[in-house]
Amino acid sequence: MKRRRLLGLGAIGLLGGWALRPGDHGQPYTPYFARLNQLLRQQSPGIPLLIVDLGRLDQNAELLARRLGSQLPLRLVAKSLGSIGMLDYLANKLGTQRFMVFHQPQLNQLAHSFPQSDLLLGKPLPAAAALRFYQQLPAGSAFVPARQLTWLVDSPARLGEYAELARALGQPLQIALEIDIGMARGGFATPAQLGEALAWLRANPAPLHVRGLMGYDGHLGHTPFWVGQAGAFARSTASYRAFIVTATEFRELWPRQALLNGGGSLTYALHAAGATPLNEVAVGSALLKPSDFDVELLAGHRPALWIASPVLKALAGQWPFLDGTQALLQAWNPNRQQAYYLYGGQWPADPVAPAGLSYDALYGRSANQERLLGSGSSGLGVDDWVFLRPQRAEGLIESFAELYLLRNERLVGRWAPHSRV
Ligand SMILES: Cc1ncc(COP(=O)(O)O)c(C=O)c1O
Structure with a gap:
């Protein structure tokens, strides 16, 4: 009797937990970033860069x-x-x-x-x-x-x-x-x-x-x-x-x-x-x-700086050593279905486009090939570009080779960052 009640409670718990299952946050690029992705697919040097709008x-x-x-x-x-x-x-x-x-x-x-x-x-x-x-x-x-x-x-x-x-x-x-x-x-x-x-x-x-x-x-x-x-x-x-x-x-x-x-x-x-x-x-x-400046007093200001990095690999979101639990994790959270490897990484920045990407806390960060997780709903593939919003600009701009200038949906020039040393 006791065991049956426990089993019943377990099933209710599982169903309740399933009801709390995260929604799918993945979305295709907004028109602004779709255009930027097209521009970079056609005109970029293929390495991570900074873009100033x-x-x-x-x-x-x-x-x-x-x-x-x-x-x-x-x-x-x-x-x-x-x-x-x-x-x-x-x-x-x-x-x-x-x-x-x-x-x-x-x-x-x-x-x-x-x-x-x-x-x-x-x-x-x-x-x-x-x-x-x-x-x-x-x-x-x-x-x-x-x-x-x-x-x-x-x-x-x-x-x-x-x-x-x-x-x-x-x-x-x-x-x-x-x-x-x-x-x-x-x-x-x-x-x-x-x-x-x-x-x-x-x-x-x-x-x-x-x-x-x-x-x-x-x-x-x-x-x-x-x-x-x-x-x-x-x-x-x-x-x-x-x-x-x-x-x-x-x-x-x-x-x-x-x-x-x-x-x-x-x-x-x-x-x-x-x-x-x-x-x-x-x-x-x-x-x-940058996002450290998302405060009420600056509500009228708009983000104007993006890190852009090309996707090198798009894989089904697998983890080493987790064969048994993997399917469960993915079924539970659609935002862990796909893994994307970026060119470079470990920037003080958060992925913003396409929506629904996040760092993989289980896997860790990498300055060489950053791994992001997301659902398939974004439609992101190899050679597409991921856009990240820096948390701060100080110390960041100098770590890039060039700043690309965006105006009216076109790349109109470049600036050289300060030298680091
Ligand atoms: C002495 C001083 N003045 C002004 C600033 C303001 O810089 P920002 O406008 O980039 O925050 C800073 C930032 O650290 C500072 O140290």
Whole structure:
């Protein structure tokens, strides 16, 4: 009797489980990706590539420009836009020659490509890397670092090192002071500490020109709900203002038109909408909108960057060592019916087209031949292209040979990514 009841319960459980069986998520390409697939089947070099949708990039740039208006100048974040071609395109479209840079080789590249630019470091570099910049700057370069480059100083020790460097180089260096406005990412932690650094500089004159402050607040984009974004923004801007008050007490060091940099893709809309202590914002990723930037404040921006990779093999989704359970797994989940091997992989990205593809957690990831699972409903076959949406652009663009430019459903050109080293 007991056993029969158990069997009955088991059968009900199985039926119930079957009712929870995943639906078939596989779908053919949408018209946008079907066209892109056709283009790449006809015109690509057959290796994984990055595609920038220029129409969408334009829309994102126009939205950014509209929101910033003429009140809040823009500095383009070079690490998130990955290519001189893209920076040049956006600098022209958005009317800026201000760039934020994070890597010494790229600093030299930008000084060469944009001889009229204003370059601000987004993180403090070791003095040895700064020295390398001057060593690699060609003699007679049109770019004049003493007027056009601002190093970032985050501590009394680095202030001392840059003072030494300026003396050793025999030329003045411009510096901005990094301040911690509550995001715990380093920099001068309190206005009092900033004041001590400025007092030291006053007492120990060095060929360093203070240009202003940099206080990044991008983490506000992920404020926990129990803290509340509006309150956190009010506190971080109040903190920024307190640093300004202290800095302005050092009249002989503090410039009349100080540079007050901050913000990022995740917070530019907050600065643009309300009272801000900043007189420029640094923005990069919002222009391409990788998926880490799917936040409410960027709802109007559209994804504009895709990784495309050709399918090398399309197989019935089999696993080694699982002969017995395989049929059951596939019958249970139609999204595991097919396996597709891509050219390359292990990118920080998620497959988006055709719909219904996913990584195979059982099999693992591969940078050489990434395995994806899906149902047969997508109609995907060998030599078709799979499109993935990057989670972030920084560090990714440089890992590709070329950026292909898409406009009005045509490939209209290419940009070279920044060099990696
Ligand atoms: C100092 C600084 N400013 C601005 C940004 C904003 O960059 P993005 O707009 O690409 O998020 C970052 C990003 O890490 C940063 O470190």
